[in-house]
Amino acid sequence: MTGNENVLEVRNLSVFYSSYGAQKKAVNSISFNLKRGEILGIVGESGAGKSTIGKAIMGIIDPPSYATGEIMFGGKNIIGMNNYRLNKIRWNKITMIFQASMNSLNPVQSIRSNFISILRDKMGIYDKSESEKRIDETLANVNLPTGVKDYFPHEMSGGMKQRILISLAMITYPEIVIADEPTTALDVITEYYVLSILKRTLKASGSSMIYITHDLPSVVFTADRMIVMKDGIIVEQGSTEDIVEAPKDEYTRKLVSTLNEVKN
């Protein structure tokens, strides 16, 4: 359940992208906290800077682009951390579920070997029975039969692949999961089914999640608290109920109203 302790504190984060000498500020001095066990939704249109926040937390903003400010995790600032230290956090304490589920799995690698490489490289688990046990357990959490371990990605449907990606992100018992548009390629019922599984798995494990999407209804379904972004700044943040029932900002009001037309 949601505690009061912050797992992640973001202070004055700015991210600058540069290409061909031109510089663009994708994220403009934003601050927020992520509490333990909480699901935080980040909503905004394309180009609002929401995916960039996820990248900054994972430490995958490559030069000449750079980030300034503070992302405090476990008492240390992720920004400016060297790769050796980052790799101890990355895909271990902080994991990510990527946007393009269809392309995120190696087509010539079985599902089992995907899991085993994470367990070996990141957790140092070499024991076969121990790793099998952990794989079965994570697969059961996302409602997949253990037989899918021997499958290759092309043998699975989109919804199954998406659940594999969730379990790949959950197998290290991370403190934070960053999900960047995890359900864009799925149809409505599969999308909400995958989200319900994601939500349940997280609540059971006590991990926190940052859920990045442009789809407001799915955030309302998933998140405890949400951040609305536009052009690199946070226009509104608060609990999901408050934002849906009484949006304060003009832009948020527009977002919520476009989705409620059916009701009226």
Added chain:
Amino acid sequence: MNNLSSNELVLVQNVSKFFGKKGNIVTALQNVTISVSQSENLALVGETGSGKTTLGRITCGLEKQSKGKVLLLGKEINEYKKNNLWKVTQYIHQDPYGAINPLETVREILERPLRFLLAIKNSEERNELLREAIVSSGLDVSYLDKKGSDLSGGEKQRILIARAFIVKPKYVVVDEPTTMIDFIHRDEIIETLRAMGNSFGATLLLITHDIMVVPKIANKVAVLQTGKIIEYGETMEVLKSPYHPYTAFLAAINPQKLLGNKKIMDYLDNYGQNKTKIIGTDHGCSYAPLCPLADSHCRENVPPLMEASSNHYVTCFKPGQFNF
């Protein structure tokens, strides 16, 4: 739904469609009957594999039905010559990135149907039509000289829309126009489609899995599942009081209803446990394994598409009893 009225544009009668060869046949559509009336946009809603795209493609002659009859303006669709067919009906592809040649200019792309389909020899006349189409698609005339590769996704989508409407068709099938676009710009594309349908005098068939866009463009909606129409009626009527439990779920996807709704979580749990059972159910309602209300009557008898209230059809023995 079976009554032929004078303003019927498309009539689909008892159409089935099978894919694959002997021994491995997939049924995409099972005995579907539906009609599209002039100036009454229809939306087909359903999940992947429900047959909505197949039905859409059959109604504009891109796919041939295995059984049944399709009439376009009172004439059997398979009897049309291709050239005449494309003057009456057009199809807008789902993927704007794949449907536009990156090396051609917008002018070349839009001019082709004018030269070869409508055979307009006069270049002044062609230019006039080009300008009209591009402006009403929401772009300005300077776009005519841009190349396909210079356009953003949304702009490509608009060019596709302009290319379909430029021949002044009577009937346009639009396949998932909003999947590639984020939801702020989604409304703009939908509004462009609606406005162009009005001003060019075309009736639209919208294929989508996103029920939120339906009321903005379509007067009628048909919900498909496993190759059958499970609900059909006036859009607002269907969304406000859905009769089928699956439609009720789709209609519940809006912020107010999702907020802390325990019933939706239960429904999804049940879906996860039983979703593989709905394919291959031979007798009874095919939705029964997922339905919270199903009883022995539902499991043994197949519900026909029946008129539960005036002009609101559903394949359910307990219409409207389940709601979120």
